[in-house]
Amino acid sequence: MQIKNLILSALLGITTTDSFAQGLANDPRDAQAQQQGYYSQPYAFVQAQGGLNTTLASGNVMKPTFSIAGGYMFSQAIGLRLHINGMNSKNGFENVAGKYQFKYINTNLDLMVNLTNLGKKPSGPFNVYFVAGAGLAYCWNNDEFAIIASKGVIKEDISNAWINKTHKDLISHSIRAGLLFDYDIMKNVSVGAEFDFNNLSDRFDSKYSGSNDWMATGQVSVTYKFGHKAYGSNKSSTNIIRRSK
Numbered sequence: 500m501q502i503k504n505l506i507l508s509a510l511l512g513i514t515t516t517d518s519f520a521q522g523l524a525n526d527p528r529d530a531q532a533q534q535q536g537y538y539s540q541p542y543a544f545v546q547a548q549g550g551l552n553t554t555l556a557s558g559n560v561m562k563p564t565f566s567i568a569g570g571y572m573f574s575q576a577i578g579l580r581l582h583i584n585g586m587n588s589k590n591g592f593e594n595v596a597g598k599y600q601f602k603y604i605n606t607n608l609d610l611m612v613n614l615t616n617l618g619k620k621p622s623g624p625f626n627v628y629f630v631a632g633a634g635l636a637y638c639w640n641n642d643e644f645a646i647i648a649s650k651g652v653i654k655e656d657i658s659n660a661w662i663n664k665t666h667k668d669l670i671s672h673s674i675r676a677g678l679l680f681d682y683d684i685m686k687n688v689s690v691g692a693e694f695d696f697n698n699l700s701d702r703f704d705s706k707y708s709g710s711n712d713w714m715a716t717g718q719v720s721v722t723y724k725f726g727h728k729a730y731g732s733n734k735s736s737t738n739i740i741r742r743s744k
Contacts (some may be wrong), residue, residue: 550718
């Protein structure tokens with residue numbers, strides 16, 4: 500009786516293993532990895548971006564902006580990114596001559612969701628990511644605003660501006676949401692475009708409106724991906740079974 504049970508258990512184990520092997524063989528991600536020689540996820544990445552920003556306020560103009568970032572995609576759909584963006588922001592007033600610019604750095608920890616990879620089947624070289632994050636922004640060098648304010652010609656409320664000795668610089672919250680469109684041009688390199696809206700302190704543009712300010716950024720990006728696992732490094736008993744058949 501014991502021998503019979505052992506034989507049945509062995510047969511059940513072989514059947515289960517073979518079913519598992521067949522399941523992996525039919526997995527589109529495994530098939531893609533076999534074709535290209537490596538698994539597309541997980542991977543680490545570094546990213547460089549450049550483009551324009553605007554605070555969406557009256558009298559504002561677009562200014563160049565740049566970003567650097569690093570992160571990790573834990574799966575084909577979910578990743579995290581540390582993103583640092585900054586340079587200059589420029590603004591002005593209606594019916595007041597002169598524009599003013601100041602410097603800023605905006606740092607965010609972003610959740611990245613690959614919308615085109617939410618299903619089981621990989622999307623291919625083109626990917627769309629939803630980006631959502633939070634962090635802090637630091638602003639300084641608001642001297643041009645101080646010069647305009649000293650002339651007494653500004654009719655808008657600037658009582659909350661960061662120009663005096665007590666509030667010479669500004670630290671603000673930063674909450675972000677946006678989309679990144681990305682295209683793989685080779686295994687390790689992709690190019691894309693990202694568009695974000697950043698919610699910031701009402702004091703960011705030195706005007707007081709009673710509601711938070713918004714800054715929009717549009718940037719092109721180059722991303723270098725590394726840490727891909729080679730297909731051969733993920734050999735399993737299922738591969739051994741397939742080769743033995």
